[in-house]
Amino acid sequence: MYDGAVSEEISMEDAVNRVRTGIPGFDELCGGGLIRDRTYLISGTSGAGKTNFSIQFIYNGITKYGENGIIVATEERPEQIRENVMKFGWDLEALEEENKLVIIDACSTKIGIPSQEKYVDVRPFDIRSMMDQIIATQEEINARRALIDSTTSVSFYLQDPAKIRIELLKLSTTLEVIGLTSMMTCELVEEDNPSRFGVENFVTDGTIVLYYKRHENVRMRSMEIYKMRGSDHSKKIHPYDITPEGFVIHPHEEVYSMF
Ligand SMILES: Nc1ncnc2c1ncn2[C@@H]1O[C@H](COP(=O)(O)OP(=O)(O)OP(=O)(O)O)[C@@H](O)[C@H]1O
């Protein structure tokens, strides 16, 4: 019986083009990993785990696969991010000191407070300026992975879904062209739609939805690869845990009729 995992038989060419997230249980759900130089939307309601999931992708990239990374932090100050993920043993500051990671503070200016960070996005609602900063940073540290956490504040600023779509398309295409495999997070208020404004998932090559649903007196975590252009992938909803070591997805378990 099909258990959610995708065929293990990957061609050599395909294996080279796959970018392993290294997140336990994830890569086998999509033929060995993400397709290189593509952009993926990580959607979920508040607290679903979007930030942790995508930082694990960046952290593993640097520490396991030698691929440097860029994080654009729009919702949390870099200081908070460093502190939060230290709980999983991920020492981002050490990677920054080694020039393997850059965190761009796109949060402080937005809310009007001074930033002590080395990398600050002074025009956080301007996608063009964000792109320029990513391009410069990518050249500086030879980054191969990027994370924009999140797209939602820029989308709120733009408001018009047509504008959101074109601006995010420009951003995702630029990231791809300069050779970054990227994740963009997207906040959901309801889980029936894979994106907040109904357009974000159309401009990315893949969409991963993280669910955090209440069942009786407990909340259950599960995830789904909603789409992945150019790749076979599991069509099932798989449970996951956030453990002291980070995300662990259970690819051979399913979420049954509990919801
Ligand atoms: N050390 C830890 N061990 C286990 N679970 C943790 C730990 N740290 C955080 N969590 C869980 O992760 C959740 C937050 O995850 P994360 O910040 O990635 O969510 P998010 O989807 O980005 O949320 P938001 O929409 O607020 O940005 C917490 O609410 C908590 O349940």
Ligand SMILES: [Mg+2]
């Ligand atoms: Mg978050």
